Amino acid sequence: MSEISWGLWKLLLQGVWLTVQLTVFSAALAAVVAFVIGLARTHRLWIVRFLSGAYFEIFRGTSALILMFWIFFVLPIAFGWQLVPLWAAVLALGLSYGAYGSEVVRGAVNAVAPAQREAGIALSFSPAQQLRKIILPQAWPEMVPPFNNLLIELLKGTALVSIMGVADIAFGASLVRNATGQSAPVYTIILVMYFVLAFLLTRGMRVVERHAKAGIGKAPEKRVGLRSRLSPDQVGDVARSGAAPAGGAGQ
Numbered sequence: 001m002s003e004i005s006w007g008l009w010k011l012l013l014q015g016v017w018l019t020v021q022l023t024v025f026s027a028a029l030a031a032v033v034a035f036v037i038g039l040a041r042t043h044r045l046w047i048v049r050f051l052s053g054a055y056f057e058i059f060r061g062t063s064a065l066i067l068m069f070w071i072f073f074v075l076p077i078a079f080g081w082q083l084v085p086l087w088a089a090v091l092a093l094g095l096s097y098g099a100y101g102s103e104v105v106r107g108a109v110n111a112v113a114p115a116q117r118e119a120g121i122a123l124s125f126s127p128a129q130q131l132r133k134i135i136l137p138q139a140w141p142e143m144v145p146p147f148n149n150l151l152i153e154l155l156k157g158t159a160l161v162s163i164m165g166v167a168d169i170a171f172g173a174s175l176v177r178n179a180t181g182q183s184a185p186v187y188t189i190i191l192v193m194y195f196v197l198a199f200l201l202t203r204g205m206r207v208v209e210r211h212a213k214a215g216i217g218k219a220p221e222k223r224v225g226l227r228s229r230l231s232p233d234q235v236g237d238v239a240r241s242g243a244a245p246a247g248g249a250g251q
Contacts, residue, residue, distance in 0.1 A: 008176045015172030016193060022086070022158040022168060023197075026093035027151055033098025038105025039131070052102070059099035065160045068092035072164060089161040097154050104146040108139035141212040148205035152198050169193055 040052035059067075072088040075081050083091065112135050120130035162171035173190045177183050 008179060011167075011172045011175060012169065012189070012193075015167055015169040016197075018086075018166065019155070019158050019168045019197070022089060022093070022161060022166075023151075023155050025090045026097065026154055026158070029090060029094025030098040030101055030150070030154065033095060034101025034105050037098065037102035039109065041102065041106045042109050056099050056102055059096055062096065064092055064096040064157060065163070067096060068160065068164065085161065085164040085166045089158070089164065089166060093154060093157055097150055097157070101147065101150055104143050104150070105139075108142040109135055111142060112138050137216055141209065141216065141218060144205060144209040144212055148202060148209075151201055151205065155198055155201060156194065
């Protein structure tokens, strides 16, 4: 640890910032793709459903790393479009995770009760108005938890870009390890950095979930933590109820 100079620490911190940028840009692209493809998969025209379903199946079954290489190496040869590694990574991650997100959107939209759609028709709403005023406001709170999981997976997936020489956290860790010859301390620090970023993203998405549910008058889900489970009040409630723990005495 003492051998890691300020210059090496600075390299790691720059990697954190680049990882954050990768996550934000890729998530923005993935969100657009998820809503466009997800809503298209619920369209009444079969050709729209077919094309969007084909996109979903192709990108779901394609490795993000191979897609990244294809965009960076093959795209310039085939079409003459050369992207820097950073934007090639953003494009590959956004398209891949957007395909997974489209299934979240499709499922949440289809979960809205048919009576809600019928109410929109009774009010003479156009399909676009039904989507904007009735369907999406009710589907959005159901999308947030799965989107949270995908966002965390996307954050961890950004480590793939280090193979292309993009100076993210993983790339910086490799340079620091080579400079110091220390593997355990360096990768332990990187492990903690990824955990902190994932924890912050999770807390932020829970705030979004609470606001989304409050917007439709739905009470937020109560999350019982370990501390509350072990509190004296909880223990007293269990004792008064006469409940015995599973596998304990008296069974």
